[in-house]
Amino acid sequence: MPMTTAPTARWNDRRLLLTAVLGSVAVFAFDVQLPLGIAVTALYGLVVLLGLFVRWPKYPLWASIAVTLLTVAGALISPEGGDTRLGFENRALTLVGVWVTAWLVAGYARVGRALDRSVKDLADTNFALDQAAIVAVTDVKGRINYVNDKFVEISKYSRGELLGRDHRLINSGYHSKEFIRNLWQTIGGGRIWRGEIRNRAKDGTYYWVDTTIVPFLDERGQPYQYMAIRYDITERKLSEERLREQAALARLGEMAAVVAHEVKNPLAGIRGALQxxxxxxxxxxxxxxxxxxxxxxxxxxxxxxxxxxxFARPREPKLAPLPLATLLEDTAALLKKDPEHAGVSVTIEGDRPVIQADAEQLQTVFLNLFLNAAQASGTSSDVRVAIAKEDGVCRVAITDRGPGIPADMRDRIFEPFFTTKHRGTGLGLPTARRVIERHHGTIEFACPPGGGTTVTVTLPVNAK
Ligand SMILES: Nc1ncnc2c1ncn2[C@@H]1O[C@H](COP(=O)(O)OP(=O)(O)OP(=O)(O)O)[C@@H](O)[C@H]1O
Ligand SMILES: [Mg+2]
Incomplete structure (x- = not known):
């Protein structure tokens, strides 16, 4: 994007000025030497016309002054015509022509320069916008006509995959029909729309963007294209969500304390009495x-x-050296003790690292992940567990051959009490996430198109 003046422009100016000087000298020489007639002075007009190409704003004025002086000198020196009335009249007329030309040239040059400047300003503004924001232009039907590099980067599609496609390509299906309808009604009516949108990248991940859509209107006031200017606010959205979750957890913690007191103790009493x-x-x-x-x-x-x-009141993990593969084997044995899952085969392979972790808490996490895998894939099924250690991080990938998690549920599975099971509490995964995060690890789900689910847990080998 051009931010500076090209050096060739200055070089061109010098050549044009040289041409003007040589041209004037040539016309002057013809005027005073050759008996071509006094009309030859009209050729000075060409010298002035060069001003259309020279970028120096005062050129037409100085060229006209120089040409006037040369014409007067020519009239005085010239062997024929200098002293005739016709000669003076013709030269005067030529000079009028030269000055009118100079005036017109100066006017044109001014407009040209203003146009150049506004084109450059526009290019610079575009450049600045492209540096700061995610920009796309669509036609009125939502077909993408332009995307900048930031758009390509965040959407993870190539430019070729985006251009000409419907903007719905990056729709995440998160927003309600009314929300989308309101957006289209606003911009369709020629008004600017602002809001926060969740979009979907090519790899299925989501990103949030603060969006302003500006309709470009034709002379009848009808939009002919839309420019969407966006800023990535995924981080902010995530931390907002975390804050909301934490607030909900704090409330839940208080509630749990009450439950413990008011429910658990009487339950124990009733149980004892019944026994x-x-x-x-x-x-x-x-x-x-x-x-x-x-x-x-x-x-x-x-x-x-x-x-x-x-879930509500997790204790701090008690870290101690833990052979991870052994823990997973023990957990698999525990799973198979349940008659419902006795037929499940759990294959554990890969590295056998020893990590710093809380054995009891991790066993709860992995038992729930194994249970989820077994419950998803039926009574006699295969669950594969791969352990890999690299760069101080240990990765456990648990893969089942179940039906996978439907796309519209994927971002809800970590919500407390979200369950699709008849007798589930929906606390397994949120608890797992809390425990793993307290170990400074991560937990992620992937559902490949071929079916099945892979949960990947990463844990630091040494405690942080
Ligand atoms: N491997 C998987 N395959 C398919 N769906 C899964 C898998 N793991 C979890 N899910 C989905 O995520 C939901 C939430 O799981 P989570 O472990 O939090 O609760 P739950 O298993 O339903 O109940 P709980 O574990 O408390 O008994 C499940 O109900 C299920 O719909
Ligand atoms: Mg579960």
Whole structure:
């Protein structure tokens, strides 16, 4: 993008000025030497016309003054015509022509310079905008006609994949129909629309952009194209979400304390009393089986309350050297103890690093991930676990061959109480994320188009 004046422009000016000087000298020589007639002075007009190309604004004035002086000198020196009336009249007329030409040339040059400047200003403004923002231009139907480098970078599509395509290509499906309708109504009516939009990149990741869409209007006031200027606000959105989550967690923590006090203790009391009553009933009595059933239900209720407590008031991890592969093997054995998942085969392969972590907390996390994988893929299925250690980070990838997670659910699975299962609490993944983050690790899901799900947990080998 041109931000400076090209050096060739100055070089051109010098050549044009030289041509003007040589041209004037030539006309003067013809005028005084050759008997070509007094009309030859009209050729000075060409010298003045050069002003259309010279960028020096005073050129037409100085050229006209020089030409006037030369014409007068010519009239005085010239052997024929200098002393005739016709000669003087012709030269006077020529000079009028030269000055009118100079005036017109000066006017044109001024307009040309103003135009040049505004074209350059526009190019510079475009350059500045491209440096600062994500810019796209679409036609009225939303077909993309222009994207800048930042747009290409954030959307992860190539320019070729974007141009000519419908803007809906980057739609994330997050916003409601009314939201989108309001956007189109606003810009379709020629008004500027501002808002925050979540878009989808080519690799399926989402990004948030603060967006201003400006309609460009034709002479009838109808939009003929739209320019969208955006800023990446993904980081801000994420931290806002975290803040909201933390606030919700704080409230949940308070609630959990109440639950612990008001529910857990009476539950333990009821359970104890029932066991006493059950113990007194004859072994073969039907009532004893019923009491046993009630106790089992109380146990699962207690488990839910326990899950809630773990989630809402997690304790600080107690870090100690932990052989990760062994922990995963033990967890797989634990999973298979459950008759429902006895048929699941868990293959663990890869490195066998020892990391600094809280064994009990990580076992809860991996048991839930194994359970999710087993529950997603049915009774007798394959779960593959790959462990890799590189650059001080340990990566555990758990892959199942289940149906995967539907796209519209993917960003909800970490929400507390989000579950698609009949008897799930929806606390497994949010708890897992809290634990992993307290270990300064990450947890991510990927669902390849071929089906199945891979959860990847990364953990630092040494505690931070
Ligand atoms: N491997 C997977 N394949 C398909 N869907 C999954 C997988 N893992 C998690 N999910 C989806 O994510 C949801 C939330 O999982 P999460 O572990 O938080 O809760 P849950 O398993 O439903 O209940 P809980 O673990 O508390 O008993 C699940 O209900 C399921 O829809
Ligand atoms: Mg679960």
């Amino acid at each position: 006493v009553i059950g113990g007194r009933l004859p072994a073969a009595s039907r009532d004893r089986a019923i009491v046993g059933d009630i106790v089992a239900r109380l146990d699962s209720l207690n488990e839910i309350v326990h899950d809630l407590l773990v």
